[in-house]
Amino acid sequence: MDKIIPFDGFDYYKESYDKYISDTIEMMEDYYNVEKLGESVQGRSIYGFSLGDLNKPTIYIQGNIHGRHEWRTCYWVREFMNIIKNPGNIPQAPMITEIKSMFSFYFIPSCHPDGFENNKYENENGVSLSRNFDFLWEESPDREGEPTYKGPYPFSEPESVIIRDVLLDILPVGFVCCHSWGGFTGFTIRGAKDVDTYDVLFEDMYKSIYVSTNNPSGTDSKLSPKLNSPSVYNWMGHLDSSIGTKSIAQVLESGTLESEYDQARIGLNGLYLHILYVYEKVVNGNLTL
Numbered sequence: 001m002d003k004i005i006p007f008d009g010f011d012y013y014k015e016s017y018d019k020y021i022s023d024t025i026e027m028m029e030d031y032y033n034v035e036k037l038g039e040s041v042q043g044r045s046i047y048g049f050s051l052g053d054l055n056k057p058t059i060y061i062q063g064n065i066h067g068r069h070e071w072r073t074c075y076w077v078r079e080f081m082n083i084i085k086n087p088g089n090i091p092q093a094p095m096i097t098e099i100k101s102m103f104s105f106y107f108i109p110s111c112h113p114d115g116f117e118n119n120k121y122e123n124e125n126g127v128s129l130s131r132n133f134d135f136l137w138e139e140s141p142d143r144e145g146e147p148t149y150k151g152p153y154p155f156s157e158p159e160s161v162i163i164r165d166v167l168l169d170i171l172p173v174g175f176v177c178c179h180s181w182g183g184f185t186g187f188t189i190r191g192a193k194d195v196d197t198y199d200v201l202f203e204d205m206y207k208s209i210y211v212s213t214n215n216p217s218g219t220d221s222k223l224s225p226k227l228n229s230p231s232v233y234n235w236m237g238h239l240d241s242s243i244g245t246k247s248i249a250q251v252l253e254s255g256t257l258e259s260e261y262d263q264a265r266i267g268l269n270g271l272y273l274h275i276l277y278v279y280e281k282v283v284n285g286n287l288t289l
Helices: 017-028 068-085 093-102 113-118 158-170 199-212 232-237 260-284
Strands: 033-039 045-051 058-062 104-108 174-181 187-191 248-255
Touching: 017 045, 017 068, 017 113, 033 158, 045 068, 045 158, 058 068, 058 158, 058 260, 068 093, 068 104, 068 113, 068 174, 068 248, 068 260, 093 260, 104 158, 158 232, 174 232, 174 260, 187 199, 187 232, 187 260, 199 248, 199 260, 232 248, 248 260
Parallel strands: 058 104, 058 174, 174 248
Antiparallel strands: 033 045, 045 104, 187 248
């Protein structure tokens, strides 16, 4: 466990998806390679942003795979992209520069632009995009007609196909699916089902996020149990990365009962700690900081 110098949060508000994504492209295009990856069910464009040589081990971060309250993740993912592209003179800059020298980054800040726009949890076909992946498919209930409906078959949705194709192309060593934790305070993280390789790492990471974000006692914060679901992080956690190790795949969720400022603070520090743990494992072979 390590208590890092923490990032502050910031205030933000929801815009239209077109405004959000056009502003994001304008902020990033001089630093990132920006790629239109495809379109959502309703025809909204989904973009990927890569930084560095993708032949290096890659860290992948995504936001907004669910709609409704999860639009917030788009803003703290984008701010983390800003920090990574040019850390300037912040205290974390030397470590970020070191990590950038050894790893590349790939971001999809909004995986579900229709949900961002229309405030709907599932996509326009009624599918929970995070549960449309080919892991424990037969063991998982359909839940058709519910917000957690997994879909008719794995990768039935254009949005999940886009995510799948990017991940199979880059085979990231680190993977974060960012969520906002509906109806809770604090934060939670979770690793991939049936992968015990990184259990110690996630236990240590949880403690590091907790102390670094000064979470008060009495919040709902916890290291969540692994789920039997056909989710993107479970699927990715069972794939070998580009360097032959299992991807360090996780969920990071900020509680929606926190202020926008504090959700961003939790998100930024959780993402920074993820890249520190990936660095420590890949470069030094350690599961703890």
